[in-house]
Amino acid sequence: MNNRFNLPLTFEITKSNREKRFQRVIHMLAIGASLSCYLPLTIKAALVAITAINLWYTLRNDNKKPLTRLVYQQEKGWQLLENGNSRGFRLLRTSIVTHSAIILDLEFLEKGTALSLLSKKAGFNHYKQVLIPADALSPEHYRRLLVTIQTT
Numbered sequence: 488m489n490n491r492f493n494l495p496l497t498f499e500i501t502k503s504n505r506e507k508r509f510q511r512v513i514h515m516l517a518i519g520a521s522l523s524c525y526l527p528l529t530i531k532a533a534l535v536a537i538t539a540i541n542l543w544y545t546l547r548n549d550n551k552k553p554l555t556r557l558v559y560q561q562e563k564g565w566q567l568l569e570n571g572n573s574r575g576f577r578l579l580r581t582s583i584v585t586h587s588a589i590i591l592d593l594e595f596l597e598k599g600t601a602l603s604l605l606s607k608k609a610g611f612n613h614y615k616q617v618l619i620p621a622d623a624l625s626p627e628h629y630r631r632l633l634v635t636i637q638t639t
Contacts, residue, residue, distance in 0.1 A: 494561055495559060495560040496559040496631065496635060497556055498631075498632050499624075500557070500623045500624065502549065504622055506618070506623075507549065510542070511546075514539075517538045521535050521538060559639065563575065564596075565578065565639075567615075574595050575595065576594060577596060578591060584633060584636055588618065589636070590618055591616065591636075593615045593616070594613060594614055595615070
């Protein structure tokens, strides 16, 4: 095995061009649907303006998206690093793994166990989904992530 893939494995998720194109298409479809509705012109204009502002805001803030890293260590398991915070998690069986994208269903852990009942009652989010398009990693790292997910 190549030295680049020795444990711990670190996968740095970057910006995805496919995801940006998808966001643009969805916003354009929403604008088209707003224009084709049987509504007064002022409401149509308001819907188009809101959608266009949301698209602009989404694309502008896309570069400010926090850096996400997935780390796998055999003894510690999986960790998600975002905004300098590290949280352990376990992969749920509902995760979807394909050759074009990976959707990870995560359950966060606290000190090796599921989050405490107190934090669950306080409303802390202990589940998260992470979308990883194929172009968010290099082809080698994406393939390695596929293999690692399927074998852990």
